[in-house]
Amino acid sequence: MTRGPDINPERRILIGRMVGAFGISGEIKCQSFADPPQQLLKYKPLILVHEGHERVLEDLKGRMTAKGPVIRVPDVDDRDAAQALFGAELWVTRSQLPKAKLGEYYWIDLEGLRVRNREGVDFGTVSHLFETPANPVMVIIGERERLIPFLLDRFVDAVDFDAGEIRVDWDADF
Known part of the structure; x- marks a missing residue:
């Protein structure tokens, strides 16, 4: 990372x-x-x-x-x-904080990253994350607020700090 x-x-x-x-x-x-x-x-x-x-x-x-x-x-x-x-x-x-393990992220480091889906639609930036009983959830603020589960290899394709973005498998209509 x-x-x-x-x-x-x-x-x-x-x-x-x-x-x-x-x-x-x-x-x-x-x-x-x-x-x-x-x-x-x-x-x-x-x-x-x-x-x-x-x-x-x-x-x-x-x-x-x-x-x-x-x-x-x-x-x-x-x-x-x-x-x-x-x-x-x-x-x-x-x-x-200890160095994050490969494939693990501190939530604080995700805040402010741009979020785009596979089609290149810009959803906005990560405001914060919160925990639910099932999984962590990203709150993305853009033209509207979106809540996307932070599940690697399911909804989160990649976290790219160099590009300043997170790529997600998420429909723009959700």
């Missing part, structure tokens, strides 16, 4: 969100957007963003529980301080 000119290694990626206090000693439950969820605990540093303020967390401690990751933020040492961080976001830079 080649990296196109629009892949910014310092672009930030939302990797988790704080969803509440865990116990009384300042630990915080997190919703992890990493795959697998425990990968959230391996990124260092993390950038904590809350109520318009940012803080770089160099030495984050954490562990996995049955309900997901639990972290300890330096200087947060009681339940009230942990609960005050409800909704805070955890970010990493694109350069911190």
Whole structure:
């Protein structure tokens, strides 16, 4: 896989969100957007963003529980301080992510690519992707919004970062 000119290694990626206090000693439950969820605990540093303020967390401690990751933020040492961080976001830079395996793609790298079908019809650009129980779905914004399943070798023929486009097997009337 080649990296196109629009892949910014310092672009930030939302990797988790704080969803509440865990116990009384300042630990915080997190919703992890990493795959697998425990990968959230391996990124260092993390950038904590809350109520318009940012803080770089160099030495984050954490562990996995049955309900997901639990972290300890330096200087947060009681339940009230942990609960005050409800909704805070955890970010990493694109350069911190492991290299994608052949045939695998980070969704963030697909955003902004042009989407054309086999007949050359330009559908617009990938706005974002979202997960469904069946498969990921690309949201393409052009003359109208289109939702196309991101299934390689079924609907997605090729991802070409050098050309800045994704080629799909999709009828223009859908």
